[in-house]
Amino acid sequence: MKFAFVAALTTAFAPVVLAAEPAVSIQLRTQSGLMKYDQSSVRVKPGQSVEITLQNTDQLPHNLVILKEEGVFMEVAQKAWELGEKGPLKQWIPEDPRVLAHTPMIDPGQSGKVAFTAPDTEGVLDFVCTFPGHAMIMNGRILVSRAPAPGLSGLTCMVFKGAWDKLPDFLALPQENKVSVDEVNDNLIALGVTPLRDQFGLVFNGGLEIPVDGEYVFHLGSDDGSRLVIDDQEVIRHDGVHPYSEKRKKVKLAAGLRRVRVEYFESGGEEALTLAWSGPGFDRVWLSKDERPPGEEFPEAILAATDGRPVMYRGFLSPSGGSRRLIAVGTPEQLHYAFDQDQLRLALLWKGSFLDAGRHWVGRGAGDISPLGFAVVERPAGEEFAVLASPDQPWPALDPRGRATRSRYRGYALDAAGAPTFRYTLEGVEIDDAIRPVGRLAEASDLLVRTLSLRAAPAGGTVYFRLGASEDAAPGAGGFWRIGGSLQVKVEGGAAPVSSHGQLLVPVTFDQGQARLQISYRWL
């Protein structure tokens, strides 16, 4: 009610004749490797002096051309392209009455400005990069409007206390969990409604006026879990204990007032809650007090084993131990791993979902992706086999660029079921390395079992396999050593492990030039 009154006041006193609006500065950025501006829509007021700074963080030159109309950016860009050889001298700006203002071409790593006065009437303008070939993706809209950016109204917040690792059914909680119910005067979602910082929950309820029928995108970010409900329909669920991240969803909404509910809980550690929305003519209007720069957004491209065959992926992966050549293997059993072609080692193990390649399959695919599942175990960097004269000798170091110095990667072969056996050589010794799940996720016993077959004993010295760092003096139940706090490892074949420089080393014993080790990895 209070908000409605304020809104009425604002309307009543809104100037009919436009007073000079204060000038506005807008920061726009090109997104590296994506051929896009970081905002597809910006908002200015009629008659306002506008200065837009374009920071070019991409590897190609770009410009920013403001047009006087909406929906004409391709036509104007085509005219720019037809400049041909004159294009570079003219900064790819065509002679066209629809051009309102523009930056020059901005080289990679540079920035440029364009200043103009917004039209006196409300409407929509295009902006576009007119460098040949860019306009299809590099364009956006300037909304010229007197109306304030759309926001929540009549916002209230219920505060709860409790320890959860998932969103509870707040409305069903007993009285002792309830702390307070308050109006939120500025109608912005914020954690500041309560002094609580750990073990609490919030439920915001408010109204949101949908200006026109259309598609709207909601961006819900939280640390820990949250969800967004519109008119009793769940739109986004971002549940569980997790660091701050954002989820988004596009929904079709009819014009009119909708009821919005945001639920949130914080377990411990850092906390955050953000909500923004985009729609026809506006981009990322914040509905929360906390505003976080949007993370790069990619459409999902979930990779998973199909038809009982593993899926392999070689795009850049993190954590990588410094290697840039990880070969990720996703199994139908949902026990996954990454083999390291640079360092000849098992680099990563994880469970559950395999990978989302979305980041790599959009734009130029910049950046690393990370395991999508859980129980991610990162094994230490370095070659796993070495030929040593004695176990006390220092383990061979990687080269300055994080690559093996003793072993060489030879490739892999797929078996009839599509599972790879990696092959590498170490000072004349040929090694076959087959990593296979035993059991599957959600079974009582899930293991990755690694069979290492070695051929041709070295001329001198002993081949050692580095099992990892263990504080155990002897293996525990079932012959498993605890390794690095997150794994249990059992070795079959080879001589008894010896401890050297804080690492367990397994001496490999050859019989007629052949040796075999079997290593079982179990998540702790």
Place this chain on the structure above:
Amino acid sequence: MSSRFVPSLASLLLCSTALADPAREEMSYPLVSLAMPAGAVIEPGGIDLLPGQRLAVGTRRGEVWIVEGAYAEPPQPKWTLFASGLHEILGVAAAADGALTITHRPGVERLRDTDGDGRADQFENISDGWGINGDYHEYAFGSRPDRDGNIWTVLCLTGSFSSDVPFRGWCLQITPTGEIIPTCSGVRSPGGIGPNAAGDMFYTDNQGPWNGSSSLKWLKPGGFVGHPDGNRWFDLAPNLGKAPTSPQSNSRLVVERERVPQLVPPAVFLPHGRLGASSSGIAADTTVGKFGPFAGQMFVGDQCYSNVSRVFLEQVNGLYQGAAIMFREGFKSGCVPLRIDADGSMFYGGTARGWGSRGGQEFSLERVRWNGVTPFEIHEMRAKPDGFEFTFTQPADVKSLADAANWSASAWTYIYQSDYGSPEVDEYKPVIEKIEVAADGLSARVHVDKLTKGHIHHFTLSGVRNPAGESLVHDSAYYTLNEIPRP
């Protein structure tokens, strides 16, 4: 007879624009799209030919597809997945024994199907000896094997600006046993690699630092092809001796060639904004006439403009140089791989992702085939001590050819600099002093008042007609004059 030479209003309009007419290109070189499986995202990065009129297409998503039916009229493509899990494939080479050698980001690998089920089951590492640091720009393009069986690779700079890990900005040859032969430094941002008809290796580099415009460059062993940042790795290339002196920025290639003897200038510029903006795939016409009148010439794709230019090359004073002429426009996506089969089919792989392209489609596989109709085109353009000699694919009308009013010429060069690209500079208009026309109308010798070493000499033959009154399909030729032939 004379009425034939009165141009109609329509042809006047046609001549008034520098844009080619795709309808006229289509009359000799029809273009068709090869449909892809519904829902599949196939972004070609490499194409090679397999026995039985099949294609192997390597993709940016790291897959290899086999295509049957691509030669049928109309095409009836059938796609089968051969391999997956590789990393941005930008080179595919089929061997006689059925193996496919692919070049992708981490290295060169040989793929085999040993159990005959139609899918690769062996992925043998031939070489992974170059550095990658995770930057998306560190593309690796690979050729098909040369006469020694070596795969030539060109390795893009880190972020296209610097060489942060070994051999970024280099051409390396990879021998069949995996030995690395450092071959050239100075590479910036390649778009394709392949030999000319004589077997010398070329690649395309893109406009940017030290590259005033995109161009086709000769990978002369031991040469330095322009961008100095990769020269820091000469200690890893003892076969090449000492690193070249660094060129000075804000200079000209002809000037720096005097200071840096290893500097090999681009064989042919594909002038930025005129023929394209991002040179890519290379294919030599070794069809001996099956692809039309251009036997022995080269074709160069453009990713941004989604077109293919034609390049005539000659050697003068030990350097390659020659002319670039538009060949075919109207492709649906930006060119990366380009391949011509002996039957006269050109296959064009298109992808726009991340770079934009005029074609408008995100990805494509397209085919151009010569239909036997000879287009009226400039055939060759050769440098002479005081001008150029033009030949034509059909007799030109001798009168129109001899009339200097039907010709125009301009010349310019680019700044050789560490800044991004260059405007056209040092421009002037060579005066055509004399045109000697062969009686058969198949050639014309043009004398000009001044040639400039290092300049692009651009001739537009807008008024030249054939006896049927038709203009040239493409009336502009851009000759990169690295050397002026001695009289």
